Structure formats: structure tokens, C-alpha cells
Amino acid sequence: MKDSRLNTRLLLATDSLDWVMNRTIKQSLSLKNATPLSVESDENAIPSKPIETLYIHIPFCHTLCRFCSFHKVKFSEPLAREYFVALRQEIREVIAKGYRFNRVYIGGGTTTILEDELIKTIEMIKGLTPIREVSCESDPIYFKEGNPQLLNGLVDRMSIGVQSFDDKILKASGRFEKFGSGLEQADYVARAIALIPTVNLDMMYGFKTQTPESVHWDLKQTLRLKPDQITTYPLTIGIGKNRKKAGSLAGDPHALWPQFLAVKKALSGRYLMEFPWTFSRNFGQAVENKYVLDGEDCFGVGSGAFGRFGEQFRISSFDIQDYIQLIKQQQSGTCYTKQIESSALLQHHLMIMMGHGRLDNSVFYQHTGKTLWQAFPLEMSYLIGAGAIKKDGSQYVTTEQGQFIGLKMFTGFLSGMDYLREQARDLPLMHQELSAEIV
Ligand SMILES: C[S@@+](CC[C@H](N)C(=O)[O-])C[C@H]1O[C@@H](n2cnc3c(N)ncnc32)[C@H](O)[C@@H]1O
Ligand code: SF4
Numbered sequence: 001m002k003d004s005r006l007n008t009r010l011l012l013a014t015d016s017l018d019w020v021m022n023r024t025i026k027q028s029l030s031l032k033n034a035t036p037l038s039v040e041s042d043e044n045a046i047p048s049k050p051i052e053t054l055y056i057h058i059p060f061c062h063t064l065c066r067f068c069s070f071h072k073v074k075f076s077e078p079l080a081r082e083y084f085v086a087l088r089q090e091i092r093e094v095i096a097k098g099y100r101f102n103r104v105y106i107g108g109g110t111t112t113i114l115e116d117e118l119i120k121t122i123e124m125i126k127g128l129t130p131i132r133e134v135s136c137e138s139d140p141i142y143f144k145e146g147n148p149q150l151l152n153g154l155v156d157r158m159s160i161g162v163q164s165f166d167d168k169i170l171k172a173s174g175r176f177e178k179f180g181s182g183l184e185q186a187d188y189v190a191r192a193i194a195l196i197p198t199v200n201l202d203m204m205y206g207f208k209t210q211t212p213e214s215v216h217w218d219l220k221q222t223l224r225l226k227p228d229q230i231t232t233y234p235l236t237i238g239i240g241k242n243r244k245k246a247g248s249l250a251g252d253p254h255a256l257w258p259q260f261l262a263v264k265k266a267l268s269g270r271y272l273m274e275f276p277w278t279f280s281r282n283f284g285q286a287v288e289n290k291y292v293l294d295g296e297d298c299f300g301v302g303s304g305a306f307g308r309f310g311e312q313f314r315i316s317s318f319d320i321q322d323y324i325q326l327i328k329q330q331q332s333g334t335c336y337t338k339q340i341e342s343s344a345l346l347q348h349h350l351m352i353m354m355g356h357g358r359l360d361n362s363v364f365y366q367h368t369g370k371t372l373w374q375a376f377p378l379e380m381s382y383l384i385g386a387g388a389i390k391k392d393g394s395q396y397v398t399t400e401q402g403q404f405i406g407l408k409m410f411t412g413f414l415s416g417m418d419y420l421r422e423q424a425r426d427l428p429l430m431h432q433e434l435s436a437e438i439v
Contacts, residue, residue, distance in 0.1 A: 005078050005331060005364070006200075006387065006401065007257070008057070009386060009387060010093065010257060010386065010387070010401045010404065010405075011237055011254050011257065013382070013385070013386035013401075013405065014257075014404070014405065014408050014420050016252075016335060016382075017382075017405065017408055017409070017412075018174065018349060018408070018412070021408075021409070021415070021416060022239050022343075022411035022412075022415075023340070023428060024194055024347070024410065025156070025239060025415060025416040026239065026419070027384065028085050028340075028341055028344040028347075028416075028420050029344075029416045029420050029423075030342065030423070031315075031336070031420065031424065031427065032040055033337060033338065033339075033422040034315065034336040034337065035336065035337055035338070036335060036336060036430065037314070037332055037334050037335060037336060037337050042071070042332060042334070043268060044166060044307075044322060045241070045310070045312075046098045046099060046309075047099075047155070047297075047309065048264075048283055049100075050100040050102050051099060051101050051102075051298065051299045052099070052101070052102050052103060052296035052298065053101060053102070053103045053104070053296060053297070053298040053308055054091075054094075054099075054101040054103070054104045054105070054125075054131075054230065054298075054299050054301065054395050055105050055107065055298050055300045055301070055305055055306070055307065056091070056104065056105070056106045056107070056121070056300075056301055056302050057071065057089065057107055057108065057109065057112065057300065057301070057302035057303065057304050057305040057316075058106065058107070058108040058109040058111045058113065058118075059072045059073060059074075059083075059109045059302070059303050059304045059320060060072060060073060060074075060080050060083075060109050060110055060113050060303065061073075061074065061075060061108070061109055061110065061113070061290070062074070062075050062110065062113070062176070062178065063174065063177075063178055065172055065173050065174050065175055066174045066244045066246070066248075066249060066379050067171050067204075067235055067245070068174070069185065069236075069418045069421060069422070070107075070108070070109065070304075070421070071109070071246075071303070071304025071318055071421055071425075072108065072109040072110075072304075073291065073320065075110070075113055076112070078116070078282050079133075079320065080113060080114055081117065081316065082324055083302075083320060083323075083324060084117035084118075084120070084121060085132060085194070085304070086323065086324045086327040086328065086333075087121060087301065087302050087327075088120070088121055088124055089327050090274075090302070090327050090333045091121070091124070091128075091301055091303050092124070092128065094299070094301060095125075095128050097298060097361055099376070100129060100132070101129070101131065101135075102132050103131065103132055103133045103134070103135065104125060104133070104134045104135065104177055105120070105133070105135045105136075106118070106122075106132050106136040106137065107137045108137055110138075110139060111136050111137050111138060112136075112138050112139075112142045112146055115147060118136075118151075119150060119151070119154060121153045122151075123135055123154065124213050126154070126406060133156045133157065134154060134155050134156050134157070135155070135156065135157040135158075135159065136151075136155045136157070136158055136159070136414060137158075137159045137160075137161065138158050138159070138160050138192075139160065139178075140160055140161075140162060140179050140180070140185040140186075140188040140189050140192075141178070141180060141185075141188060142181045143160075143187045143188040143189065143191040143192045143195075144180075144184075144191075145348045148191070148195055148196070149195065149380065152195070152198070154355065155196060156196075156197050156198060156199065157197065157198040157199070158192055158196045158199050158200070159199075159200040159201075159202060159231070160189055160197075160199060160200070160201055160202065161202045162185055162189060162201050162202060162203060162222070162264040163202065163204040164182070164203065164204060164207070164218050165182030165183075165185065165186060165205060165212075165218055165221040165222070166182060166209075166210075166214060166217075166218055167181050167182050168209055168257075169209065169210070170182060170208050172193065172208075172209070172249060173207075174247060180220070184223075185287055185409070186225060187401075188220060188224055189201065189227070190225055193225055193226065193227055198228045199227045199228055199229070200227060200228065200229035200230070200231055201222055201225070201227045201229070201230050201231070201235060201313050202231045203218060203219065203222055203230060203231070203232050203233070204232070204233045204234070204235055205232060205233075205234060205235070205256070205259045205260075205263065206235035206250055206251055206253075206255070206256050206259065207235055207249055207250065207251060208249060208251045209251075210251060210255070210259060211255075211259075211261070212258045212262035213257055213324075215259045215262040215263060215266075215344050216262040216263075216265065216266045219263055219266035219267060220266055221234075221350040222265070223266065223271075227281070227380065228280065228281050229278065229279065230267065230271060230278075230279045230280070230282050231277060231278050231279075232263050232277055232279070233277060233337045233414075234256050234259075234277075234407065234411050235249065235250050235261075235414055236398065236411050236414040236418065237239075237415075238415050238418035238419065238420050238422070239418070240418065240422040240423075241422055246329075248322070256404075256408075257308075257404055258301065260276070260399075260403075260407060264400075267279050267371065268412070269282070270282055274412070275355040275406070276355060276403040276406050276407040276410070277355075277403065277407055280344075293318050297309035297310070299314070299315060299405055300316055300331065301316065301333055302316060302323070303316055303317055303318060303319070303320045303322075303323035303333075304316060304318050304421070304424075305333075306339070306417070306420065306421075306424075309340075311340045311345065312338065312339060312340060313338040313420070314334045314336075315334065315335060315337070315338070315420070315424050316333045316334050316335060317333065317335050317337040317429065318421070318424045318425045319424075319426070319429055322429040322430060323378070324325055326405070326430055331430070333436040335430040336424075336427055336428070346375050346376070348367065348413070349364070349367070349368070350375075350376060350379060350409070351409040351410060351413055352414075354383075354388075354389075354398060354403075354405060354406030354409055355406045355407075355409075355410060357397060357398045357402075357403065357406075358395055358396070358397055358398070359372055359389060359395060359396040359397075359398075360394075360395045361394055361395060362394065372396070383396075383402065385400075386400050386402075386405065387399055387401050388402030388405045389402050
């Protein structure tokens with residue numbers, strides 16, 4: 001089929017996918033039926049084997065970037081110190097209850113905003129329970145202004161948000177004043193790569209001023225630094241209130257396809273595509289993909305953390321004072337749970353399989369007791385019709401168009417997480433006195 005016809009078919013398919021995903025997210029991720037956590041059911045939920053990831057959220061930033069809808073407030077040192085004390089208490093209690101974890105992932109916000117508190121927290125965890133790997137998010141300026149050598153032996157992997165080396169984009173998103181020019185940030189990132197065992201760089205595309213050529217240029221700057229992993233996020237604009245703010249920075253959604261091809265072209269040969277949004281350095285064999293949302297179980301601690309294990313979402317208080325007071329009273333930091341519908345779990349599997357590039361009927365059947373066609377009659381027809389998957393023996397593999405559709409599904413998933421955060425901010429506070437003050 002001619003390229004232009006293929007492209008038109010793909011763009012029509014992704015437009016309808018965007019529409020369907022927005023509707024499904026609103027239905028399946030509504031928190032209207034979220035229920036307050038009950039202590040008994042919480043204690044019964046402790047799994048006998050380790051949960052894959054303990055996610056720790058640090059909700060403070062010095063200034064706020066225009067595109068970001070993650071949970072964070074402007075930094076205040078006294079509040080942040082009080083927060084870290086509560087956070088450590090929550091972690092101690094969770095471990096004392098019997099929860100065990102393979103990995104720790106510390107995300108933000110700005111995780112390194114109080115380096116001494118971060119170090120104390122990681123040391124405490126390592127003293128309480130064996131942990132295979134500690135992964136931590138960071139921004140580039142930490143490697144100029146902080147003392148990252150103090151994290152030696154404590155942090156195995158750093159995921160550093162660069163987003164772009166293009167000063168125009170850094171200025172538009174509010175990151176130039178904060179973290180320096182693209183050239184300066186490249187210098188800080190080089191220091192990180194020399195110091196930390198595994199470094200991932202987060203890059204973004206889909207901004208208004210970006211073109212396939214500028215995305216290619218950006219990725220070439222990234223390649224020069226030789227990070228172990230590169231994550232390339234399309235700018236997510238969400239489906240709720242954040243949509244307006246992030247949306248003012250976003251380009252035409254149809255511009256994402258040529259930009260995705262530019263990302264692949266820039267990285268091909270030297271990096272392996274693990275997912276259409278994650279690339280690992282090509283040492284001849286794939287680096288283990290450690291992305292926290294791989295669909296593995298995750299237990300969240302701290303204000304604004306989400307957890308997901310089994311068939312439940314667990315949501316911690318999004319109000320920092322409420323969170324601190326709850327922990328002081330030895331109540332759980334997790335306040336609400338939401339049952340995940342089986343159809344939403346299946347959709348998540350489909351996204352991960354599309355991301356992996358392979359829809360394997362027998363593996364899927366072993367996992368769910370259904371064939372792909374039983375679970376996804378409409379979706380399979382749509383994917384075949386859109387030229388996204390083709391038959392390969394007993395399985396289906398994704399085409400390049402299918403990789404892009406997998407990427408769009410992943411952006412839909414990120415929008416869903418934005419939507420959950422947005423609703424979680426409006427859930428009633430759990431701490432009695434604070435909620436009485438508000439009423
Ligand atoms: C929430 S930040 C935390 C790390 C650190 N504070 C930073 O700014 O680099 C983690 C990553 O989320 C991604 N992110 C934030 N908002 C996003 C959005 N609207 N669309 C896509 N990715 C986003 C960015 O790539 C960022 O590096
Ligand atoms: S992108 Fe990072 S630095 Fe910017 S507001 Fe979000 S968490 Fe803070």
C-alpha cells in the first residue's frame with residue numbers, strides 16, 4: 001500500500017483510538033466508587049511473596065513546570081522535613097506489617113530536594129529489609145548543585161528528566177530558568193552518567209515548535225552522552241483540568257507519528273527499542289527494562305502515591321498535612337481503594353503486549369484463561385484493520401504502525417493516571433480534625 005494511504009489509515013485509526021480511550025478512562029478510572037480503606041481488609045491483603053516495587057513519592061518542587069500534572073507543591077523546608085519524618089514512619093510500619101519488596105522506586109516531585117533526608121530514608125529501608133535495586137528520579141541541576149557522590153552505593157539507577165536540549169522548549173515549559181540551558185544540562189547529565197551505575201534520560205516530544213528534524217537533533221544530543229536508557233514520552237495533555245495548561249504547549253496530534261519515526265531513526269542501531277517509549281543501550285543483549293509501570297505490582301507510600309496490586313488501586317492522601325497527621329496517629333497513609341474492573345485489566349495487558357510488539361495467544365491464554373479473540377473481539381478487528389498487527393505463526397506481531405498505536409495506548413494510560421490524580425485531590429480528607437476544619 002502507498003505510504004500516504006497507509007499514513008491516512010493510521011491517522012484515522014489513532015483519532016478513533018483517542019476518542020475511545022478518553023471515554024473508557026472516564027468510565028473505568030472514575031473514583032466515584034472509591035472506598036475508604038478498611039483496616040481488616042488491608043491486613044488480609046498482605047501478599048505472601050514480595051511486591052515488585054515500593055513506590056515512594058516526594059511531592060515538592062522549587063518551581064513548577066508548565067506541562068506537569070504530577071502531585072507536587074512549592075517547596076517549604078519545615079513542611080518537607082516533617083513530611084520525610086512521616087514518610088519514614090509509614091515505611092517502617094509497612095515493613096513491620098510484613099510487606100516485602102524487590103525494588104524501591106523514588107519519584108516526584110523533586111526527590112533530591114532534601115538530600116540528607118533522602119539518604120536517611122534509603123539507608124533506613126536498606127537496614128530493615130533486603131532490596132535488589134533502588135531507582136530514583138532526579139532533575140539535571142542536582143548534579144551541579146547537590147552532592148550526588150553521597151548517593152554512591154545507595155542509588156543504583158537514576159532517571160533524569162531532561163525533556164529537551166532545545167532552549168526554546170526549555171523556556172516554553174519553564175525549565176530553562178530552573179535547570180539551565182540545553183548545553184549546561186548536557187554537562188550536568190554527563191556528571192551523572194560518570195557517577196551512577198545506570199542512568200535513564202527522560203526526553204519528550206509533541207511540543208508545538210517540534211518537527212521531526214528537531215526531535216532527531218534532540219535525540220542526537222542525548223546519544224552523545226551515552227546514557228544506559230532513554231525514555232521518550234509524547235507530551236501527555238490528560239483529559240481533565242490539566243488539559244488546558246499542557247494543551248497550550250502541545251502540537252498537532254498528527255505530528256506525533258513522524259516525530260515517533262524520527263525518534264526511532266535517531267536511536268536505531270545504537271539503542272534497542274524495549275517498548276516504543278523506552279530504549280536501552282545496545283550492548284548486543286537487552287538491558288533489563290526497569291520501567292516502574294510495567295504492569296507489575298506496586299505499593300505506594302507518601303502523599304500522592306498510587307499503588308496497584310492484585311485487582312486494586314490504592315490511593316494515599318493528596319493533602320500533605322492530612323497525610324502527616326494520619327501517620328502521626330498511626331493510621332495508614334493509603335486512604336482509598338478502588339477495585340479495578342477485569343475489562344480494564346485486560347486493556348492494560350493489551351497495551352503491554354502491543355508495547356512488547358507481540359501478542360502471544362498461548363501466553364495470554366495461560367495468564368487469563370481466554371484467547372486473544374475471546375478477550376478482544378473488537379480490538380483485534382480494529383488492530384488488523386488499522387494495519388497494526390499481522391499474523392506470525394500462532395501469534396501476532398506489531399508493524400511499525402502498531403508500535404505507534406501501542407505508544408498511543410501508553411499515552412492514554414498516562415492520561416488515565418493524570419485523571420486519577422486529579423480526582424484524588426478532591427477526595428474527602430481522612431484525618432478527622434482536618435476534615436472538620438474544612439467543613
Ligand atoms: C514528574 S517528573 C519527576 C522528575 C523531575 N522532577 C524532573 O522534572 O525531571 C518525571 C517525568 O515525568 C514526565 N512528565 C511529566 N509531565 C509529563 C507530561 N505532561 N507528559 C509526558 N511526560 C511527562 C517527564 O518526562 C519527567 O521527566
Ligand atoms: S516535571 Fe519535575 S520539576 Fe517539573 S514540576 Fe513536575 S516534578 Fe517538578
